[in-house]
Amino acid sequence: MKKISTLAIALIASISSSTAQTMTTDAAWSEVIQKTLYDNGVNATVRCDKNGADKILHVTVGGNTRQYRVNNSSNQTDYSTPVYVIVDKLDYTPMHGGRINDDRYWQGERTMYRPEEVYTNPNDARVLESCLRTAIGNINRVSLVDNEFTNVASKDGAPMLIIKGSIVSIQRGETYDPIKPDAPRGTRRKINRIFAYARIHIECTDYRTGLIVWQDDFSDSNHTTYTSSDNMDGVIRNVVNKAANKLASFYPSRAPRLSVSGNITSVGEVKKDKAESVYINAGYAQELSKGDTFKVYEAVNVGSNNGMTQIGSISIAEVQGDKLSLCKVKKGEREILSAIQNGSQLIIKSDW
Numbered sequence: 001m002k003k004i005s006t007l008a009i010a011l012i013a014s015i016s017s018s019t020a021q022t023m024t025t026d027a028a029w030s031e032v033i034q035k036t037l038y039d040n041g042v043n044a045t046v047r048c049d050k051n052g053a054d055k056i057l058h059v060t061v062g063g064n065t066r067q068y069r070v071n072n073s074s075n076q077t078d079y080s081t082p083v084y085v086i087v088d089k090l091d092y093t094p095m096h097g098g099r100i101n102d103d104r105y106w107q108g109e110r111t112m113y114r115p116e117e118v119y120t121n122p123n124d125a126r127v128l129e130s131c132l133r134t135a136i137g138n139i140n141r142v143s144l145v146d147n148e149f150t151n152v153a154s155k156d157g158a159p160m161l162i163i164k165g166s167i168v169s170i171q172r173g174e175t176y177d178p179i180k181p182d183a184p185r186g187t188r189r190k191i192n193r194i195f196a197y198a199r200i201h202i203e204c205t206d207y208r209t210g211l212i213v214w215q216d217d218f219s220d221s222n223h224t225t226y227t228s229s230d231n232m233d234g235v236i237r238n239v240v241n242k243a244a245n246k247l248a249s250f251y252p253s254r255a256p257r258l259s260v261s262g263n264i265t266s267v268g269e270v271k272k273d274k275a276e277s278v279y280i281n282a283g284y285a286q287e288l289s290k291g292d293t294f295k296v297y298e299a300v301n302v303g304s305n306n307g308m309t310q311i312g313s314i315s316i317a318e319v320q321g322d323k324l325s326l327c328k329v330k331k332g333e334r335e336i337l338s339a340i341q342n343g344s345q346l347i348i349k350s351d352w
Helices: 004-018 017-022 024-040 122-137 230-251 333-341
Strands: 045-051 054-061 064-070 085-086 098-101 104-106 116-120 143-144 162-176 191-206 213-224 261-267 276-279 291-304 306-323 324-331 346-350
Touching: 024 045, 024 213, 045 261, 064 324, 085 122, 116 122, 122 143, 122 162, 122 191, 122 230, 162 213, 162 230, 261 333, 276 306, 291 333, 306 333, 306 346, 324 333, 333 346
Parallel strands: 085 143, 085 162
Antiparallel strands: 045 054, 054 064, 098 104, 116 162, 162 191, 191 213, 261 276, 261 346, 276 324, 291 306, 291 346, 306 324
């Protein structure tokens, strides 16, 4: 573990990151900072509270507690600020075994009785590396840098990151129908399925401090029939998108959406005693858009106690005004219609 003298540097790196600034609660903010410290070798306990507009971080390491004041008003995230990223070459070592040709290495002995054969193609690794760079470059706010930060070092406050890591495994394979013991000599195996698998380890490092912002493993696999088209492309696409989404979640291009609540005001279309659509009192004023989803609750009053029970879910079909949207009922069509007819209060709460 690193000494406590490195703590202030790690905190500054954490506090200046967009992740910390976009956390919705102080507890979540403290958790992100604590994990960042741990990833960089500092085992600390972090608690956050407020003093006016400022945040006060209480950081405990080895029984010693220090306080750090963060001016909340001057550290607001600018969601238009670019994030400069270098995507370094991923380390990769192919499997070794019986060599078939320059691009195929078989794992283990190749025999007619083997039910499964696995091999690697170094070109798959090159494709994955290229796709990772493209996926990260497509993230909003990200500006790719070729080799060094010389031309962007003067950008005050702009995050400068290095993405590096390794391809842990990238494999193709084939499975076969078993050969019956009484099959004639020379019977060839029949391929029934092909599969692909990829796993990468990624580290995102702050260029200025040398500290790890986050690190994680991402993997995907796919099994298809032998007559299907190549399935490695889909596996690579899914793996790199998972890694890119992780980075994008740390440096969003817009502030986190505030949760939205409201009421169902009336029923729209009804078919066979089911509510196909309903109207809600929320719309452009809440920045809603087509496809946004909500849970539907029926208000329940028992004596002097108030509560609610979930009876369905809806999604926005069309925003029609500042406080008016038409929604499609996804679940609970009968229950929602019955509650409306009985005059019950129906409450909606957003899924985000």
